[in-house]
Amino acid sequence: MKDTELVDTYAQIKSAQSGKFRSALRSSVLDALSMKHSLFGEESELKTPRVQFLYFHHIFKDEVKNFEKLLAFLSRDHVFVSHSEAVDRLLTDRIDKPYIAWSSDDGIQNNMLAAKALNTYGASCCFYVNPASIALTDVNKIKQFCQERLEMPPVAFLNWKEIELLQRQGHEIGNHTFKHDMVSQLTQEQFEEDFLKADEILTQKCGPVKHFAYTYGRFENFTKPAFEFVMKNGYESCISASRGCHINGKGKLDKNKVFLRRDQIIADWKLSHIKHFLIKGVQELDYNTNFLPNSLA
Template sequence: MKDTILVDTYAQIKHGQNGKFRAGVRSSALDLLSLKHKFFGEEKDLKTPRVQFLYFHHIFKDELKNFERLLEFLSKDHIFISHSEAVYRLINDEIDKPYIAWSSDDGIQNNMLAAQALNTYDASCCFYINPASIGLTDVEQIKIFCQEKLEMPPVAFLDWHEVEILLKQGHEIGNHTYKHDMVSKLTQTQFEEDFLKADAVLTEKCGPIRHFAYTYGKFEHFTKPAFDFVMQNGYESCISASRGCHINGQGKLDNNAVFLRRDQIIADWKLSHIKHFLIKGVQELDYASNFLPNSLV
């Protein structure tokens, strides 16, 4: 049997992608939208006070330059704050500037590269990890986990020593379920067991855990009882991967009612396309986006 080799560049992932035609159409559409923002001077919208959560899965070595360029661009108009501070500012109605809070899902080993770049801006990131994949070294196990849970080619994961280094650098660790199952496909009892198992391991290794990001990230991948369970267990926030950002302006919020939105970033994307997603988030700012969507209530 051919040995499994871990993927360590984004070029390898792109090379293996299906649907190149669709990607091309999408890219052209985004080019047009980016031109529109430029033409109407909409980039100034990025100076709007808000809390915007941005997340990535990976920063491969061939994405690092782009990621550094993105950080440099964003740092001009934004203040990078930790996940916990972002939640605090939202809950306490203290959103007086444009704030960005970084997070990352899945604990891929090249998160260490991302951290290096973030550290140069004193930007804290919340790394949402699955205890089941941390420290995996068996390439066949990695291959299965990546294929079944992450739908990507096999990649290296962080080990617990690296998680400790991230904490020492001032980053946060969040709960992303124990083994990256889709919450909406579990029974409530299965979810509760998985969540508590992840929380117990993470708490033992990293200290108290305050934030939860459910897997896959669309609203339909989560449930209201699961949300309630997370918040009843003393967590401060629960975050999706649905695009959108946050404003308040109406006083303190009950954090058991707040439900967070995030914008995904792939550092390989053109900067103008990433700008488009951010501008769109500002243009669609809505107080109601601070709460559970109707589909989950």
């Protein structure tokens, strides 16, 4: 789609953002933390066997180069596996290497650029999509969806043909709710209806769907009954956007108790800052973070 009203570079996203001071402050704090890691040789901690889920929302054309650099860096010490394999390795206690599983939320069309870069590493990604936004072409509807549900400027979304192509390339499709509501603001009945609608459409278009990523990603954006409903419907995993990675070492896990953590990546971030988040995750590795947090209502 060539529509000038749609944003197609990350530079445009950045210029639309306010709070420049805050981001400059954040950047220098992260610079200092990154410096500490290199001073103490902590980067070698990334060789620690674990399952690390990483996700992005977009790889705009002006982010591709950085994304390729990140993939090149991560591929040195990590094995890229599919989302399904990562989940299975965690559940069956087979984490003998540092594993990374990629995923992406919201089905933005430039995910095709991400897939192209991932394909060169044979890396499979799980694309979590909302059937309500797939193939939206009306600019006003796109604007409304992006503003109300994604809190971002209007962008093009994937269509079903592209999703089919992603699957043929070895990628997986996951359920990210039908229309990107915040689950904690829905009644259980509304959530179940939305979830099943998304599941039905995705199953019909893509075949069986096994993984669910709830929207907004913080623990408080989700509920325990919603989690139980997802797993009762035969899903293999449910994932948050709370930072952290996974180890096991204690035998098989019950998938109905496991709750996954993920680290967000914005390809435009400095590589040293991304390294900082990953090293912090390794340093905080804890068997107990495999499970549903007590704070989930």
